[in-house]
Amino acid sequence: MAEKVKEKKAVFITVEGLEGCGKSSVIKFLEDYAKKEGIKTQVYREPGSTKIGEEIRKILLDKKEMALSAYAELLLYLAARAQLIEERLKEDLSRFDIIICDRFYDSTLVYQGYALGLGGIAEKSVELFSLGIKPDLTLFLDVDVEVGLKRIKRKDRIESRPLSFHKKLRQGFLKLSRREPSRIKVVDASGSLSDIYSQVKEILAKEKISKCI
Ligand code: T5A
Numbered sequence: 001m002a003e004k005v006k007e008k009k010a011v012f013i014t015v016e017g018l019e020g021c022g023k024s025s026v027i028k029f030l031e032d033y034a035k036k037e038g039i040k041t042q043v044y045r046e047p048g049s050t051k052i053g054e055e056i057r058k059i060l061l062d063k064k065e066m067a068l069s070a071y072a073e074l075l076l077y078l079a080a081r082a083q084l085i086e087e088r089l090k091e092d093l094s095r096f097d098i099i100i101c102d103r104f105y106d107s108t109l110v111y112q113g114y115a116l117g118l119g120g121i122a123e124k125s126v127e128l129f130s131l132g133i134k135p136d137l138t139l140f141l142d143v144d145v146e147v148g149l150k151r152i153k154r155k156d157r158i159e160s161r162p163l164s165f166h167k168k169l170r171q172g173f174l175k176l177s178r179r180e181p182s183r184i185k186v187v188d189a190s191g192s193l194s195d196i197y198s199q200v201k202e203i204l205a206k207e208k209i210s211k212c213i
Helices: 025-035 051-061 071-093 105-115 121-131 146-149 163-179 193-206
Strands: 011-017 040-045 099-104 137-142 184-188
Touching: 011 025, 011 184, 025 040, 025 137, 040 071, 051 071, 071 099, 071 105, 071 121, 099 137, 099 146, 099 184, 105 121, 105 163, 121 193, 137 163, 163 184, 184 193
Parallel strands: 011 099, 011 137, 040 099, 137 184
Antiparallel strands: none
8 A cells, every 4th residue: 555645744625516516716716815825836636637537537527438337437536536646646745835626535425425325335445545645624615406507518427417416415515524524614605706715715714724825
């Protein structure tokens, strides 16, 4: 098994949510703000952010790949994450002040574990293949499922799943946030983007991460 990060310096923040919840906008806001303040910041997305991860992403989101089995889907998400951790994250956690990741293992627990029904297998494999890396803070952007889906213009393979699947996602994320309230903070993402940014800033201040952001 791979060794852990030697000297972790960065605050590791992950941003999670339903489809169309505004993750990309929040991450851009955080990144711009941190960079303006001269804070060494790195942003990743999952699946992706490595050459191999981006290739895996193409398969996972391609609407032509509807035959992909639930287990294969789980393994591909885990593979993309393991590649990101080994290739970039482990080292970058000791080089940057802040690392922001657009989705991380909570998505696997919710999408594959809860909504696709892989439960315990997803939990066990997430633990194994996150290679000891755990976010310091996770922002869950909570929005009404139908509102979020309406914001998406062209739906990918996952977004094209039935409404019942997306409703389960929301239940799954809320369940996780109740399980780990000190790490996972729920942001009401139903209002305007500026309202969402204010909530995020408030959370960072409370968590004493605001000195970095
Ligand atoms: N997945 C991922 C798994 O199943 N398992 C896993 O382990 C992992 C890691 C990845 C997909 O893979 C799944 C989850 C996903 O289905 P992704 O990169 O996360 O894909 O893609 P999406 O979730 O689809 O993210 P997007 O970038 O498409 O959407 P965002 O980030 O949620 O939303 P954003 O900010 O781009 O906003 C979408 C649109 O809505 C508007 C924005 O301006 C934009 O046009 N918008 C708002 N408009 C008004 N008011 C607001 N509050 C708004 N917020 C956003």
